[in-house]
Amino acid sequence: MKISYKWLKDFIEITEVPEEIGQLLTGTGLEVEGIEEIESVRGGLQGVVIGEVLTCEKHPEADRLKLTTVDTGAENPLSIVCGAPNVAAGQKVIVANVGAVLYPTGSTEPLVLKKSKIRGALSEGMICAEDELGIGTSHDGILVLDTNLPNGTSAAEYFGISSDYLIEIGLTPNRADAASHYGVARDLKAVLDRPIHLPDVSAFQVQHTNANIDVEVRNQEACPRYAGLTISGLQVGESPEWLKQRLQTIGIRSINNIVDVTNYICHELGQPLHAFDLDKVGGKTVIVTTVADGTPFVTLDGIERKLSDKDLMICGEGQHGPEPMCIAGVFGGLSSGVSAGTTAIFLESAYFSPVWVRRTAQRFSLKTDSSFRFERGTDPNMPVYALKRAALLICEIAGGQISSDVTDIYPEPVQDFKIAMKYRNIDRLIGKQLGQELIHSILNKLDIRVEDATESTFTAIVPPYRVDVQREADVIEEILRIYGFQQVELSESLSSDYLSDFPVNDPEKLKLRIAELLAGNGFFEMINNSLTKPEYHQLLAGSLEGSPVKILNYLSEDLSEMRQTLLFSGLEVVAYNSNRRQRDLKLFEFGKTYQQVQDKYVERERLSLFITGNMQQESWIAKSREVTFHDLAAVVSQVLGALKLRDFEKQEVSGSMFQSGLALSVNRKTVVTLGVLQTALARKLDIKAPVYYADFDWEYLTKLYSSAVAYKEVPKFPEVRRDLSVVVDKKVTFEALKQAAYKTERQLLRAVNVFDVYEGANLEGKKSYSISFTLQDEQQTLTDKVIDKSMQRLIATYEREFEALIRK
Incomplete structure (x- = not known):
């Protein structure tokens, strides 16, 4: 955006030099990228004056040259050799003195006037033609003036030559209001606290209306x-x-x-x-x-x-x-x-x-x-x-x-923007308490009205030309840029703040996100009836919370109770598909369960997963593979990871529902139970293949989910990995070994992973775990001495608590 320094003065009184104006504009957010002096005639005709030809004689050595003496207001007249055909005594002319720099029309190089001898005659300047001055193209002869101005008067004054300054502003796309001289003057008005005025149009008058359109x-x-x-x-x-x-x-x-x-x-x-x-x-x-x-x-x-x-x-x-x-x-x-x-x-x-x-x-x-x-x-x-x-x-x-x-x-006038403001947000975001009076003053200078002001709030009325000011944060930015960033003192500790409250999690969007994740893993969604058979709940009597909710006016005995679990409606879908030779199934359902707990009715939202049949179809490159517990556990882990849950307690479960499985808990509350269903339970619905089932407490998981992202600085020092082969009793789980490791080495241990498990005839009643340990110190590079010390502590813990044999 190019702005003329002189043009700005049409709107606001400016006493500051262009460089000062540039600093002020940059401070308000209109970054000035450069300031350049612009002359209407290049060089400004410096050293060029009005003179009077006193004498004019023929040059003795050249027919086309004349010897003149010219009064330029100096102490002595100048001797100038001139070749123009129209030069004569008594003329008022334009004279370039020795040392003047001219920029002739059509020339790329400047002309520097020097004292010289032409055909033996001294020449102390030049009587100029129009093109030699750079103000026109004529070279027919010298300029002859009709003026009473005294000799020595500046030619720039005579021709009205002036200079201006071009202020180059790097205008950002949001500041459309500053894409004019009047717009820039508005910012100067606010920062200089000076009045601004538009050109008067009161003389506007319609002379006649014979050309209406x-x-x-x-x-x-x-x-x-x-x-x-x-x-x-x-x-x-x-x-x-x-x-x-x-x-x-x-x-x-x-x-x-x-x-x-x-x-x-x-x-x-x-x-x-x-x-x-x-x-x-x-x-x-x-x-x-x-x-x-x-x-x-x-x-x-x-x-x-x-x-x-x-x-x-x-x-x-x-x-x-x-x-x-x-x-x-x-x-x-x-x-x-x-x-x-x-x-x-x-x-x-x-x-x-x-x-x-x-x-x-x-x-x-x-x-x-x-x-x-x-x-x-x-x-x-x-x-x-x-x-x-x-x-x-x-x-x-x-x-x-x-x-x-x-x-x-203009049938529907564009309205002002009305923005609700809080003083505490202004002070908090700027980092300094400005006071209500100063805030109101700055806003008024920016043509932003303050209405409905109370001790804590007010409404900012923003004119529609400020298309970039439509939020509370935008108004605060306006206040700060006029008050001055440099006036906000830095505190001893740096901090940041924000205005926006983190949005409440939208349960439906979160549900859609998990549904898309499951669909991406090959699952199909089910939507089942909430009414079910009473006999289903009898199969799990004692393991379900509360008692079933019975329908008073049921139409069928098979639909006489509200479901207490998503298990049986899902198994019905598995059975229906299996009986139609669709045995490789991955299914999920978001649904509600219903219980009567004492005298209250409880409705909860759950998520269920079902996997049965083959996990992988046979092909020329690989054989088919049946589903295992770990296939279900991997999907459950993905779902919990998408919900930003990675730390939970694990506990083995079994009973009337699961043949074997795990319960994962957060804050001592079970969030998901997963495992392989009891064979007898599946056969009740005529399902012969093993069925792997996971039941999520979706309602609680939704409450735990946070869309906020926690950032941790990337460590500067490298990780170190060490491996152990540990032989323990067959009943000892890797989870127990993992938790023991974290309790033993709290400072340096970052990860524990099992990469091999071996059970064989030579290890009767025992099993061997190959475990990797990742160690890292965020303050310094680990030395072998520190690493060995940590590993010895881990070995000692395993030998003491699990009677482990460390294989070397």
């Missing part, structure tokens, strides 16, 4: 506001010097006075405008709509583009419907643009939907000053003011009269 907006979503007027009797021509210099400073080439004004307003106020040749607006009607997909349209650059039915177009009325004239907010059309012969225009000022403009600009790969602003969000309250400002400028520099009323179609 009809406007029809057919797509209010894409164009919430559309304004326009006509100006007649104007003359397209060259822009005045001040306007060309303003545009030149920010890198914009002058085209003609009408187009230059639209560009000027765009960069002054941030409101893009477009001028149409009024005689080329079909039916004197402007229609804002979309056109048929594939409609050809030639843009101002002479390229034909195929329109989409998603491109908003500004159209005239044609014989066969709307005739496109301009891609709204992006690029004008070749046929309706302003040309040298234009005498009347329709001037457009609108607020277009950022989504529509962005989509069209991306589709055509067109990035213009207009689309840059519209696709980020312009001020919906600016179009009419900008229209009047532009109309007055056009009438001033191009003549003409405002020949229609202002059309302003």
Whole structure:
């Protein structure tokens, strides 16, 4: 974003030098990437003055040269050799003194004036032509001035030569409000606490209405506001010097006075405008709509583009419907643009939907000053003011009269943003207590009103041009950037904070996540009836909590009780599929169970898993393999891992339900029970193959789940692995060995894993575990001495508690 230092002064009083302004803007978040001095004439005509030719004689050694003496206001006249045919005594001329640096038109190299001798005659300067000064292209002769200014007057003063400073701002995409000189001045107003003013448009007046134009907006979503007027009797021509210099400073080439004004307003106020040749607006009607997909349209650059039915177009009325004239907010059309012969225009000022403009600009790969602003969000309250400002400028520099009323179609005004604020959040996030009065003052300077203020809260009313300020955190950021980051002192310890509360876990989303995990592992979901047979519960009498809930008006004896477990409804599905030769099954169900506990009815949500048959089908590369307990345990481990549960207690279970299995507990509460079902239980439902079943307390697991992510710094020092082969009694489990290891070596032990188990005739009544131990010190690299000491402690524990034999 390019900003003119002088142009900023039109809106706010500035006494600071450009470098100071750059520091202030950077402090507010508008990072200044560079400041460059821009001169309307390169070099600024330093050392060039007005002089008067006192004498003019023919050079004795050259027919085309003349010897002159020129009064430049110095103590003595200068002797200058001149070759211009029109030089004569008594003329007021432009003289470049010795040492002056000129940048002639069309030359890439500067011309440095030196004292010299030309054909033996002393020359102490140069009487200049237009092109030699770099202010034009003529070289027919020297410039002869008609002026009464005293000799020695600066040529820069005579020509009105001035310098400006270009301030280059690295504008971030969210700061669309600062994409203009007025927008940047608003930030300076807040940080300098000085008044800001817009150019006066009170002189706006409609001269006559004989060129009124009809406007029809057919797509209010894409164009919430559309304004326009006509100006007649104007003359397209060259822009005045001040306007060309303003545009030149920010890198914009002058085209003609009408187009230059639209560009000027765009960069002054941030409101893009477009001028149409009024005689080329079909039916004197402007229609804002979309056109048929594939409609050809030639843009101002002479390229034909195929329109989409998603491109908003500004159209005239044609014989066969709307005739496109301009891609709204992006690029004008070749046929309706302003040309040298234009005498009347329709001037457009609108607020277009950022989504529509962005989509069209991306589709055509067109990035213009207009689309840059519209696709980020312009001020919906600016179009009419900008229209009047532009109309007055056009009438001033191009003549003409405002020949229609202002059309302003704005059926649903864009409302201010209302944001609930808490003072404690402001103080907490900034890290410093600013006080309510200072907070209100800063917000008012930013055009953010404070309403409904109490001791702890208030409502911030944010104008719609601040499209990036729609949350409490955004308002706090605004306060901080104006207050000044550098004014917040650093505490002895650094910390961070946040505004957002962590969202409550959505049970349905969590359930969907686990369902997708199970489906990815080859499981199919079941949805079963909650009513079941009373005889099922009798099979597990004594092992189920509470008593069954009976249906008073049941329709069938088989559906007379509410299920106390998901087991039997799942086994019915297994039996149904097995009887139809679908014996390799992986099934899961999210469902509810029901019990009567004393005088209360209890409803709980559970998750059940069933696996039976072959885990792996036979193929040419591998034989089929039956399901084992470890296949079910692996899936259970994945589910618990997805729920961020990795530390739990294990306990063996058996009884009327499980032939063998495990109960996993967290906080001494069982979260899942898994194992192989009793053969007799499965045969009751005519299932002959072993069935592996897992029952999750889903309701409790949902409460335990947290979406927060805990981060731990990656250790700087390496891990070390040591292996032991341990022979123990056959009844000793690896879990017991693992827990004993963690109790023995609490500081360095990071992981314990079994990678081989051996039972054989030579180990009667015993088994051998091959166990790996991972050790790590997060403060230093482990030495062999420390590692050996830890391993000796582990060996001693195993020998003492399990009468283990350590195989070497």
